[in-house]
Structures are given as structure tokens and as C-alpha cells.
Amino acid sequence: MPHIRCFGVALSLLLSAPVAAASPPAAELFAKHSEISDIALSPDGTRVAMAVPVAEGTETQLQIIPLDEGGGALALRFGKQQHVTDVYWTTNERLVVSRAEMEPLHAEPYSRGELIATNADGSDQELLFGYIGDFFMKSGRRKDNGFSALTGLILDDPGMALVTFRCWNCGEEPDTVLFRVDTRTGVRKEVERFRGDTIFGADRSGTARIAVSRDANDNPLMRYRPTADAAWQPLPRTMAGYSLSPLRFSDQPDVMFALVSDKGEPERLYRLDLAAGTRTLLAGRADMEIARVLYEGSRGAPFGVFFDAGKPAIEYIDKASPWAALHAGLMQSFPGELVMPFDFSDDDSKLIFFTYSGSHPGAYYLLDRTAGKIRLIAELKPWIEPAKMAPVRPIEFNSRDGRTLYGFLTAAGDGPRPMVVMPHGGPHGPYDRWRFNPEAQFLASRGYAVLQVNYRGSGGRGQQFIEAGYREWGGRIQDDIADGVRWAVDQQLADPSRVCIYGASFGGYAALMNSIRYPDAYQCAIGHVGVYDLQMMFKEGDIAARRAGRTYLERVLGTDEAALVENSPARQVDRIKVPVLLAQGRIDRRVPMEQFDALATAFRKSGRPAETLVVPGEGHGFYKPENQAKLLETMADFLDRHIGGRSAGPTAATAP
Structure with missing residues (x-):
């Protein structure tokens, strides 16, 4: 089906927008967390609930905000230094949230498997699923030692919800149990049970x-x-x-x-x-x-779909649908931005939608369809000025074996410039998208072009594309990244004598492995919480702690010991010829300190020690804004010394 025309126009407007001449923004502005992490509209459309981190980031509160502008916001807490996410209204007065932990690499909370219900005024808070231990002679009411998730509301029975639960201490392959739960009373009833991890519809x-x-x-x-x-x-x-x-x-x-x-x-x-x-x-x-299905209101059929693993595109199923016309109109009202419907009132008279772009972190708006009015609810990062950010250009090129690959180039202008290659983590499933990336924008503000490649193994292209990256961590995945560098050089977007590679998690592995495979392509490499010894993955970290994790590693890495050694940067230090910076969180459980120590020790023994930044109290990625800013500043200093960036000037990018 054809894609909508107005999107191509809007995207061209953004990609051709000039970047204002100014001193580069401080690193702290790119390190700050978003002001909200989740949002939901009440069924009657009179209030919104937002998950709002406090200033220091140690807690996420639930704020209830009336939309009639007659009352003030009410902040609900669920424990000292606790976070919440996955906000649902189950009635006009009742909400359910997940107690959460912070995900450093994404700087957002993620559920830890506990569900809490509350009234909108903060009264009658109830632990729906979770573990409450015994206290002296009093037995704890809940003994749910596992992970629960609200998987759907029962539309024909307000207040009722479906919750899936998997036990943590019930063997290697615990059942998935589906419960029907009254969120007002906490009463639950088991309705289904299947062995293993199961998704229900x-x-x-x-x-x-x-x-x-x-x-x-x-x-x-x-x-x-x-x-x-x-x-x-x-x-x-x-x-x-x-x-x-x-x-x-x-x-x-x-x-x-x-x-x-x-x-x-x-x-x-x-x-x-x-x-x-x-x-x-x-x-x-x-x-x-x-990537996303667009629906005709709270209960309606799909009217469109959205793709974002390459150049963003929207396909309308029925262009005559009034919802398609509404969406096209919103896209025209926000030129250069993508518009995603997010939540609806029960009667569909009001909806929350989200707008964003490669240079705009995003904002939530309320549309009153009856009154025909749009109201800004919240900006994710209001201190970011999109006009001063660099355009993000979708790119497409062919790998050496003829596979079409997609990616993005963030740069404040055209012409060859020093470039930082930034492979994403994963590698299997995650992928880069056309959206605001604080690290890429920080580097672009310092005069660098930033290249992101959705190499084979990335998500967004189907299971076959993901599996094409299996057992290719040190092979064809690295070739795909190098082919992206070659393309950028051939397009005269990068100065071949000033290229560095930086990544986190698997991206940290790729930064070191690509500099091994292609020593002449780079002048430096930066690894952040990276994997550097593939054999060690089977012994250390939280992936190896589970049978399913070990099976996964065997599938994606293989068990050939010689190949694992050959593709481990910590075992191939003599082949790394460029200066290296390594950053690590001391309490990382996903990629523990043993990985960092293996590579740093190998460098010291070689007589060419790497520069390092080790931060206590941080895990798989730096969460505290001051630590993230320190990382950005350390990277900028390292890059300036080896490939020499400069502040971005007032140049214009060319639309693809």
C-alpha cells in the first residue's frame, strides 16, 4: 500500500533545517533524565497520570493531573526511593502501576514484577502481586515470588484486569499463569496455566x-x-x-x-x-x-501501521478512514515530526498523542476532538532546543555480500568531518531508530558526524535478519559496520583519517572487535560496559546464571572454543593498534567487572595501558546524570585528542 505523502515533505523540512550557530550545549543537558517516563489518560478523559522522576533521579512518583485546570496535581509515592512504570487506569478512580528499577542504558524505569493498585487520591493502596514476608506472628498476605505483568484490561468489565505471573523459584521452566484480577479488591482467580514463557491474547x-x-x-x-x-x-x-x-x-x-x-x-x-x-x-x-499499529480509538480496528528500522514511514490501511484523516492532519500540524496516538478516553472524544523527531526528544499533547483543541501536557526534555540540535539522516547502503542495510547519520552539516561510529547494543533484537539520541547529539554538537548501522542481527527486519547475526559477533556483523564506514567515506560524509568507534554493551564489544578486524579504519576506540571475553560470558554475569541464558549464548555464540578466543578482544590485544578508552560501572551484573578487568589487564601486560573510567555504584550503563555527564566529557576529551572535533557550525544538512 502507498505511504502518505505528507510524511516525506515533513521529513524533508526537518532534515534541511539549519542548525543555529552557538556554543555547544553543556554535557549536563544531554545527561539529564526525561521529566516523565509514562503517561495514561483516565477513561472519562478528565485526568492524566504521569510517572515523574524526582530531580535527583532516586525516585519516580505518580502524578495525577486534572485537565480542567481547576485543581492542582497530586503526587503519589509507593515507598522511599521507589520507581513506578506501566501506568494503567482500570476505572475512573483506580490505577495500577508496576514497581520498577532504573535501566541505566535507557535512563528509564522497568518493571521488577510487582503490581500495586491505588485510588487516584492515593488512598487504598494494595499490593496486587509481590512478596510480603512474615513479621513475628503476622503472616504476609502476598507471597508471589516471581514476575507479574498486567497484560490487558477486561473492556466489558471495568476494574477487572488480566495478569500473567511466572515464579522465580519453581524450576528451570516455570509455568506462566494467567489470572483474572479485581483491581479494586485484590481478589484474583487463576484462569489459564501453560508451561514455559507464554503470551496470551x-x-x-x-x-x-x-x-x-x-x-x-x-x-x-x-x-x-x-x-x-x-x-x-x-x-x-x-x-x-x-x-x-x-x-x-x-x-x-x-x-x-x-x-x-x-x-x-x-x-x-x-x-x-x-x-x-x-x-x-x-x-x-x-x-x-x-513497529507500531495505529488504532481507531480505544476499541477500534487498526487504521495504519508505522515502520522505523530505517527511514520512518506510515502506511494507512484505509485512507478514507476518519482516523487516518485525523492522523494526517496532526502530522501536517507538526511538520518535521512523527505523531503517534498514545491513549484514549473511553468515548474517544479525547486522546493523548506523542510527537518527536531525531532532534526533538518528544512531547505529549491532549487533543479534544469535540472542541477541536490541542493542549501541550509535557515535554520530555524541555531544556533541549531542537533548532540547535543536529539533523538525523536515514541512510541505506549495501553490504559487501549484497544485503541492504539501514542506519542513521547525525551531523550538523555536510562534507567530510571527523566521525564516530556508534554500534548499538544487543546485538539480537535491539535496533537504532530515527529519534533523539543524547549521545549522538552531544557528539554532533562537538563537530562529529555519528554513524549508526542496523547490522544483521538487529531487530526491526524480521527473525531471519536477527538469525543472520547468530555466531557472527566477530564476523559479518563487524563487516556490516565496516561497510557503513566505507559508505560514509565514499559519500564524502566522513574524513577517513579521523574516525573513531564507540559503543556500549555489545556496542562496546563491537568497538574493540571492529578495530581489530579493520585496524586501518580507525584512529581510536571507546568501549562502555562492553563484552570483551566471549568464553567468560558463559561463566560470569546474569545471563549465564539461568539455563535459558546459557542456551541462548550457545545459540548465538556457538561453543567452538577456538572461535570464541579468536573473537574475544581481551584475547587479541596485540592486534589492537589504536588508543583505547574503557568505561565501566563497578556493580554491573549484566557485563560484570571481570570483563573489564580481563581487557584492562591484557592492555597493561602489553605495555600499552588503556585509559579507563570506572564508577562505583553504577551498573550496566551510568544512570546518575553527573556520572553520565562525566562519561560524555571524558569521551569528548579523548576524541578531541585523537581525531580532533570542533564545535558545530551553522551548516545545513541535505535531505536523503
């Missing part, structure tokens, strides 16, 4: 109709109920293909929408009739997965 009555799990070889296992009262049975391949991701049910009880892939290619959007055993293609592309 439920109809509007709350009846589970789809169950997707994995077999021992990590292949999808899919079961379904053709009708609400039918027994579970295998879902035919004619409907499910190789894999299926359930989305939502329509107003017809046996009709659902789902993302389906037949052979591991990018998933496409289908309408499935479970009773008839048929499916109808609605939208999709052969080269890119659907």
Missing part, C-alpha cells in the same frame, strides 16, 4: 483465545480456541504461519488482529477469524517490521 470478555510459547529449540508453539467455549488446540499454520503476535480483538467475538510471519520474514498485520479459520492481510512490508 484475550477477547473483550477476558477469555484467553491465543497462547504463544516456545519449544526447546526456541521455535514458536501456538494454540487457540476457535470460539470462547472451545478447548485449546494447535493453531493451524495457514492462520499463524511461523510466528504470531496477538494484538487486540475486534467487536466481533471471534475476530482478532495479529502480526504474523510465515517464514521468519518481517511480520505483517492480519485480520484473523478464529471461528472460520481464515486470515486477511491488512498491511506490511517485505523489508521492515511493523
Whole structure:
């Protein structure tokens, strides 16, 4: 189906916008956390709930804000130095949140598996799922030693929700249990149980109709109920293909929408009739997965889909839909930005939408469809001035073996300039997108071009593309990154004599491994919380602590000891010819200090010690803004000494 024309115009406007001449912004501005991390609109559209970190970042509170401008905000706390995320209104007065921890590399909270319900005025707080220990003679009410997640609201029964739960101490492959929960009283009822990690899809009555799990070889296992009262049975391949991701049910009880892939290619959007055993293609592309489905309000059918693993694009399913027209109008109202509907009131008269771009961190707005008015609710980072940020240009090139690869170039102007290559973490599943990246923008403000490549193994391109990176950590993944450098040089976007490579997690591994594989391409390398010894991954860190994690490592790395040594930077220090900076959090559990020590010790023994930055109290990435700013400043100093950046000037970027 054709993509909307107004998007291409809007994107061109942004990519051709000039960057104002000014002193580069301070590192602290790029290190600060967003002012909100989650938002939800009450069913009646009168209030919003926002997860808001306090200034020092040690706690995330839930703020309830009336939209009639007649009352003040109410801040709810769920414990000293506690964080919350995944905010849901289950009625006009009742909310459910997840108690959370902070994810440093993304600077945002993520659920730790505990659910808390509260009234909007802060009263009647109830631990729905979690663990409360015994105290003297009093027995704790909840003994949920595991991970829970609210997976859906039961639309036909306000206040009721579906929650999945997996036990942490029930063996290597615990069951996934689906509960029907009254969020007002805390009363729960088990309704389904399947072995292993399972995703359920439920109809509007709350009846589970789809169950997707994995077999021992990590292949999808899919079961379904053709009708609400039918027994579970295998879902035919004619409907499910190789894999299926359930989305939502329509107003017809046996009709659902789902993302389906037949052979591991990018998933496409289908309408499935479970009773008839048929499916109808609605939208999709052969080269890119659907990143988001756009719906006609709180209960309606999809009206469009969004792709973002390369140049962003929107495909409308029915361009005559009034919701498609509404969305196209919002896109025109925010030129150069993407607009994503986010949440709706029950009657769809009000909706929250999110706008963002490569130079704008994003903002939430409220649209009153009845009054025809738009109101700003909150900017994520109001101190960032998009006009002073660098454009982010989507790029496309071919790898040496003919594979089409996508990526992004952030630079304040055209012409050859010193470049920092920034491979993303993962590597399998995550991917870079057209959005504000504080590290890339910081480096661009210092005069550098920043190259991001969605190498094979990245997400957003389907399971086949992910698996193409298996056992290629030190091989074809590194070739893809190097081919991106070659493309940037050939396009005269990078000065080949001034290129450095920097990454975090797997990106830290790639920074060192690419400088080993391509010693003439780089003048320096920076690794942050990186993996440097592949054999050590099987022994140290939280991945190796679980059988599923060890099986995953065997699948993606292999067990050939010679290959693991050959592709481990800590075992190949004599082949690293460029200056190196290593940064590490001392309490990192994902990539522990042993990885850092292995590489740093090898450098010292070689007589060429690496520069280092080790920060106590930080884990897999630096979370505290002052520590993140210190990292940025340390990187800028290192880069300036080796490839010589300068402050960005008032030049214009060329649209792709």
C-alpha cells in the first residue's frame, strides 16, 4: 500500500533545517533524565497520570493531573526511593502501576514484577502481586515470588484486569499463569496455566483465545480456541504461519488482529477469524517490521501501521478512514515530526498523542476532538532546543555480500568531518531508530558526524535478519559496520583519517572487535560496559546464571572454543593498534567487572595501558546524570585528542 505523502515533505523540512550557530550545549543537558517516563489518560478523559522522576533521579512518583485546570496535581509515592512504570487506569478512580528499577542504558524505569493498585487520591493502596514476608506472628498476605505483568484490561468489565505471573523459584521452566484480577479488591482467580514463557491474547470478555510459547529449540508453539467455549488446540499454520503476535480483538467475538510471519520474514498485520479459520492481510512490508499499529480509538480496528528500522514511514490501511484523516492532519500540524496516538478516553472524544523527531526528544499533547483543541501536557526534555540540535539522516547502503542495510547519520552539516561510529547494543533484537539520541547529539554538537548501522542481527527486519547475526559477533556483523564506514567515506560524509568507534554493551564489544578486524579504519576506540571475553560470558554475569541464558549464548555464540578466543578482544590485544578508552560501572551484573578487568589487564601486560573510567555504584550503563555527564566529557576529551572535533557550525544538512 502507498505511504502518505505528507510524511516525506515533513521529513524533508526537518532534515534541511539549519542548525543555529552557538556554543555547544553543556554535557549536563544531554545527561539529564526525561521529566516523565509514562503517561495514561483516565477513561472519562478528565485526568492524566504521569510517572515523574524526582530531580535527583532516586525516585519516580505518580502524578495525577486534572485537565480542567481547576485543581492542582497530586503526587503519589509507593515507598522511599521507589520507581513506578506501566501506568494503567482500570476505572475512573483506580490505577495500577508496576514497581520498577532504573535501566541505566535507557535512563528509564522497568518493571521488577510487582503490581500495586491505588485510588487516584492515593488512598487504598494494595499490593496486587509481590512478596510480603512474615513479621513475628503476622503472616504476609502476598507471597508471589516471581514476575507479574498486567497484560490487558477486561473492556466489558471495568476494574477487572488480566495478569500473567511466572515464579522465580519453581524450576528451570516455570509455568506462566494467567489470572483474572479485581483491581479494586485484590481478589484474583487463576484462569489459564501453560508451561514455559507464554503470551496470551484475550477477547473483550477476558477469555484467553491465543497462547504463544516456545519449544526447546526456541521455535514458536501456538494454540487457540476457535470460539470462547472451545478447548485449546494447535493453531493451524495457514492462520499463524511461523510466528504470531496477538494484538487486540475486534467487536466481533471471534475476530482478532495479529502480526504474523510465515517464514521468519518481517511480520505483517492480519485480520484473523478464529471461528472460520481464515486470515486477511491488512498491511506490511517485505523489508521492515511493523513497529507500531495505529488504532481507531480505544476499541477500534487498526487504521495504519508505522515502520522505523530505517527511514520512518506510515502506511494507512484505509485512507478514507476518519482516523487516518485525523492522523494526517496532526502530522501536517507538526511538520518535521512523527505523531503517534498514545491513549484514549473511553468515548474517544479525547486522546493523548506523542510527537518527536531525531532532534526533538518528544512531547505529549491532549487533543479534544469535540472542541477541536490541542493542549501541550509535557515535554520530555524541555531544556533541549531542537533548532540547535543536529539533523538525523536515514541512510541505506549495501553490504559487501549484497544485503541492504539501514542506519542513521547525525551531523550538523555536510562534507567530510571527523566521525564516530556508534554500534548499538544487543546485538539480537535491539535496533537504532530515527529519534533523539543524547549521545549522538552531544557528539554532533562537538563537530562529529555519528554513524549508526542496523547490522544483521538487529531487530526491526524480521527473525531471519536477527538469525543472520547468530555466531557472527566477530564476523559479518563487524563487516556490516565496516561497510557503513566505507559508505560514509565514499559519500564524502566522513574524513577517513579521523574516525573513531564507540559503543556500549555489545556496542562496546563491537568497538574493540571492529578495530581489530579493520585496524586501518580507525584512529581510536571507546568501549562502555562492553563484552570483551566471549568464553567468560558463559561463566560470569546474569545471563549465564539461568539455563535459558546459557542456551541462548550457545545459540548465538556457538561453543567452538577456538572461535570464541579468536573473537574475544581481551584475547587479541596485540592486534589492537589504536588508543583505547574503557568505561565501566563497578556493580554491573549484566557485563560484570571481570570483563573489564580481563581487557584492562591484557592492555597493561602489553605495555600499552588503556585509559579507563570506572564508577562505583553504577551498573550496566551510568544512570546518575553527573556520572553520565562525566562519561560524555571524558569521551569528548579523548576524541578531541585523537581525531580532533570542533564545535558545530551553522551548516545545513541535505535531505536523503
